[in-house]
Amino acid sequence: MTIVGVLYVILAAMLVWSIIHGQKVIRTERTDAVFGNPIRTMGGWHWVICGVSSLMLFWLTFSWDAGKAFFPEAANELCQVAKLNRAVKPIRSAYPLDNRYLLSTRLLERDFRQIDLLYVRLSGADFNSDDREELNDIINLMRDALAAQADSKFISPDTEGRFKEIADRINRVADDLLDEGYPGPADPKLLEEALAQPGWGESSTEIPPLPKSDRGRGFDAAAVVMEQIAKDYGKIRNDSPHITSMIEEIKSRIDGFVIDDSGSEHTIERRAELLKQIEKISKRVDDLKIFPAQITDEVEAALINLENAMDTRQGPLKMVDTWAMPGGSILAGNNACSEQGSGRWLPKPSDTLATFLHMANPDQGYKGFPLLWFKMKPVAEMVGFLTPNWITVLIPGEHARHNDLGQIEPSFKDKVYNIATGNFNSFSIPVPTGHIWDSIMRVLAGLFLGILLGVPLGIFMGLSRFVKGFFDPLIELYRPIPPLAWAPLILTIFGIQDDGKIFLLFMVAFAIMVISARTGATGTQLSKIHAAHSLGASNRQIIRQVILPNSLPEILTGIRISIGVCWGTLVAAEMLAGTTGIGFVENVARKQSDYEIIWMTIIVMGLLGLIFDMIMRFVIDKAIPWRGKG
């Protein structure tokens, strides 16, 4: 058994255990007659296990990962079954097995409706009486020709014999399938080739197409025979002499009809158009694909016979198909088989993990950029980034000029300029890099700016009626706008690189921080401010020492909310534009329908959001232990 199989069994055991344990715990708990269990909101870690294992079992089952683990050879056999299904499909679709009606019934119904429409059009068209009568006759003839095809009186013995022959051939295939020995011993060379194929999901072919097992070879051989039967079935026409002579007459009378060219150009055009429509319908009548209902019975019975034989030959494979590969099945294409159904868009956890490990390898990464890694960066670059270039201006002296020999002797000012621009040799230090790191840095930068500007403004809004009145409309007006509504504008102004995204996140965090800091500042008890005043604190000291720490619970809650909202906004913004970031990865994967990467990015985003929130919970517990205990 594979790792996934072992995991599946363990998860199932955990699920059962957690439910049993939960029931035991419930029995020991006191319950209140009105409220129920008073401590039910506390949950319980056994229910966490129950939830997580249910979810994992659901994923493993519906992604067919469990099926693959327990029945690794099933896909190859089901592929052969799919080949036979595909071969018989052209015949089956003409019978009320997969469809509601017989194909002949559907065709008759459609063609009669079209002919009725022709009568209506003819009555409204501008023809002289002779022409009108002639066309009416033609349409009547077409109607009769259709009715004749449905009539068993007119069926030719040849056609009837062909139907019988097809039914016999299908029955023979069914009988063959029921014979365990069919199609005889395998050709060793072919078998060797089949066994050498990569397994299910091991290569880009997905499912090995050549039959490996005896059962598989049976279906494979039957499929080849069935393909020929279907081809022959498609050639059958209802071409008895009576019907062909009617068709000939229709054709000659349409060809012989001359459009009356009196009247306006428009009228003539309308006449030609109607004639064209009559001609079009007459070609449908000429298909000769409509047969009397009675003569199809034998083929239908043979198809049901074949279906039963297929089920019998499949045996337990049928159960595997239903229970281990739910929500769809394996379908055959021209020369390959593929998973269709939930197995298509719900990648297997094992494949998702493999994709993640592949991408987590810094040499691979995604689009030439690792997910999360480090790179060596010279200190000079950072010094150059952090030092503003204008400090050079403060240095006295002039920049160097070249002398007559073309040499340049750098002055002190030049040396400072080199440092300010990072143009010097230095050692390198490792710095983090990668898609995930870029996303995190954008969130933190936007959040940092939002806190830096939002908290002071919020506190002043909580303290001053002027500041509150002045800024309130501005903030309240832009706050309810979904951040992504700003995105097109901001990306245009600031560009698709980090600046635009950070500004977008800043806007999100700023509004939240202003409001939470304002709430905190407004909520400061007057007695605390009075106490600080009478202890000799100045206004500035009161803001820093009393109002700010007093607002800390609201501010930290605001930061917690901001991180969540920023994270959501960022991923969406990265999907709009950009060349790095976790949202960018998902966007590219979306364009390529790469479901494993899509799911991987979704999981990574969820986990990162969870980590952010857990860090904030920890910080809140440590920073404001007095909350709720006053």
Place this chain on the structure above:
Amino acid sequence: MSNLVATNLDMVFSLPDETAVHALEDVNFTLKKGELLAVLGPSGCGKTTLLNIIAGFLHPTGGSITLGGNIIEKPGVDRGMVFQQGALFEWLTVADNVNFGLRMKNAEQSEIVERVEEWLEIVGLQGFGDTPTYQLSGGMQQRVALARCLINNPDLILMDEPLGALDALTREKMQSLVLKIWKETGKTIMIITHSVEEALLLGERLFVMAPRPGRLHKEYRLPFSEMGLTGDPREIKNDDKFVETREEILEMIWNMEEEIMGKVESN
């Protein structure tokens, strides 16, 4: 001499609907240095307004109030405040709450440590310096508030129902503590209370205030605080004169409340 002198004090609050509330009318008194004044009265008689004016949080609309000859205009370190709920800074430890005033005027670190130790001992909180205040009981929180106020060495201590939220036993202990501090430091103390017994036990002088408009109704000079410094407060409470005065004041306040109710009903 840092006496507290109130002259013709008037306080009128204008309401947004153009009416006015007369919170204080023509209040005159002089509180000498080292006196312990208790202020008593029914709700709405202007006790807290008077205290806020003395603290400098409110400006009187008429008359003047001076401490040691200086007109009171704003809050200052010469007047310490103790509030009903302590109004402690819960994000700070006990020691940091107590030394708040010293830190605000950038005192030396060594001085801060020394004086915090000293005052924690006086209020009976030795060893609690590093405890966060939210872990303290109500009585201990009021001790912190007392120490925080006294460490600034104010001339006048203003207490706004400081023991109102405490249970009976803690309350008795705190009353002794207030008396002990009063005796040892010789500070001028003004204490507002709802409890007649507390006012009688603590107040060397006692003002009974009357509402609508808020004014001084009657003044007592009482011996019980001196007695309380040495004697058992429970014995004092059974003293005949104590009982007599208590009943007299209770009836006085009862009548005032009746009068207010009558006014409200006739409206």
